[in-house]
Amino acid sequence: MSETSRGPLAGLKVVEFAGIGPGPHVAMLLADMGAEVVRIEREGSRPMNPVVERARHRVQIDVKSEEGRAFCGDACRHADVVVEGFRPGVMERLGLGPDELLAANPRLVYARMTGWGQEGPLAQVAGHDLNYIAVTGALDAIGRAGELPVPPQNLVGDFGGGSLYCALGILAALYERERSGRGQVVDAAIVDGVTSLMSFFSGLPESAIRAKARGHGLLGGAAHFYRCYTCKDGLEISVGAIEPQFYAELCERAGAPDALRQGQMDPAGWDAKAADMAALFATKTQAQWCELLEGTDACFAPVVPLDQARAHPHMAARGAYVEHGGRWHPAPAPRFGRTPGAIRDSAGDGAAVVARWQEAA
Numbered sequence: 001m002s003e004t005s006r007g008p009l010a011g012l013k014v015v016e017f018a019g020i021g022p023g024p025h026v027a028m029l030l031a032d033m034g035a036e037v038v039r040i041e042r043e044g045s046r047p048m049n050p051v052v053e054r055a056r057h058r059v060q061i062d063v064k065s066e067e068g069r070a071f072c073g074d075a076c077r078h079a080d081v082v083v084e085g086f087r088p089g090v091m092e093r094l095g096l097g098p099d100e101l102l103a104a105n106p107r108l109v110y111a112r113m114t115g116w117g118q119e120g121p122l123a124q125v126a127g128h129d130l131n132y133i134a135v136t137g138a139l140d141a142i143g144r145a146g147e148l149p150v151p152p153q154n155l156v157g158d159f160g161g162g163s164l165y166c167a168l169g170i171l172a173a174l175y176e177r178e179r180s181g182r183g184q185v186v187d188a189a190i191v192d193g194v195t196s197l198m199s200f201f202s203g204l205p206e207s208a209i210r211a212k213a214r215g216h217g218l219l220g221g222a223a224h225f226y227r228c229y230t231c232k233d234g235l236e237i238s239v240g241a242i243e244p245q246f247y248a249e250l251c252e253r254a255g256a257p258d259a260l261r262q263g264q265m266d267p268a269g270w271d272a273k274a275a276d277m278a279a280l281f282a283t284k285t286q287a288q289w290c291e292l293l294e295g296t297d298a299c300f301a302p303v304v305p306l307d308q309a310r311a312h313p314h315m316a317a318r319g320a321y322v323e324h325g326g327r328w329h330p331a332p333a334p335r336f337g338r339t340p341g342a343i344r345d346s347a348g349d350g351a352a353v354v355a356r357w358q359e360a361a
Contacts, residue, residue, distance in 0.1 A: 007034025059350030117189030145215030161193030
């Protein structure tokens with residue numbers, strides 16, 4: 001394998017302290033881009049998610065033991081990046097906090113992935129994705145009018161505001177290290193990342209696009225031209241024809257009645273038009289609507305279950321899923337023209353990798 005085919009982060013050495021949720025996803029992203037990741041796990045642990053935990057060199061050790069702490073300290077002294085997701089103070093009590101490790105390895109980028117952050121009144125309490133996005137204002141907007149908010153799986157918090165921002169912080173710190181020669185701590189808190197994700201809405205005045213009431217904004221599902229509908233066969237489709245020219249094309253190709261073609265942006269008529277559009281889309285099967293609308297500027301797509309997504313023609317053409325080791329994996333993202341990432345096998349012995357790092361130092 002040529003150097004350029006190993007990914008843009010080839011040669012980067014990462015120590016991951018095993019956790020759940022966004023921390024392992026950070027390490028997966030770095031590994032897909034070519035980083036060499038040693039995952040430190042509790043003794044007796046088994047992989048929870050073979051997709052997210054791919055491309056790791058594993059070592060199981062008791063980090064509370066003297067031997068375990070010594071091993072972890074040696075690994076971090078030879079690493080470029082550390083990723084940990086414990087509550088504030090846990091790593092310090094183990095003697096593996098940023099002060100100790102940066103003193104031993106001043107070039108280390110020490111990434112701390114948490115929900116609440118390293119300080120604040122909630123920093124030490126338990127929480128999950130739903131709680132983090134609740135206090136940011138993101139959850140309040142998700143759902144139908146008059147109903148409770150709908151949990152958006154854990155995409156918005158753990159991964160959108162969590163692992164992706166953590167990975168961005170790591171790469172920014174590595175870039176800055178090229179100038180200063182010094183590493184630093186990256187405090188990646190989900191509440192911070194989700195707040196940043198909400199910038200578009202925070203910056204908008206209250207309007208038909210950003211309505212304060214749940215389910216009343218254009219992007220919140222109130223508009224008849226930006227929501228999902230059920231087809232004749234019970235399958236579902238999505239329409240997102242916001243711009244007038246795209247909405248006109250949707251109406252023309254769908255054979256919409258005149259009542260639907262007028263007054264697109266008048267919120268007062270959205271409920272009635274949604275009922276008319278629901279009746280229209282119930283006249284054909286999902287496949288028939290795909291034949292009429294997919295591949296046009298009607299801003300249309302079928303609602304595809306996750307286990308069928310790889311077979312969608314566009315996803316298949318892009319190779320969005322890759323079969324590896326008898327399992328379908330999401331392909332590495334984003335894509336690079338000269339140094340593409342790749343899905344790699346877990347090599348197993350993390351202790352041997354750390355020993356190699358030490359010999360090469």
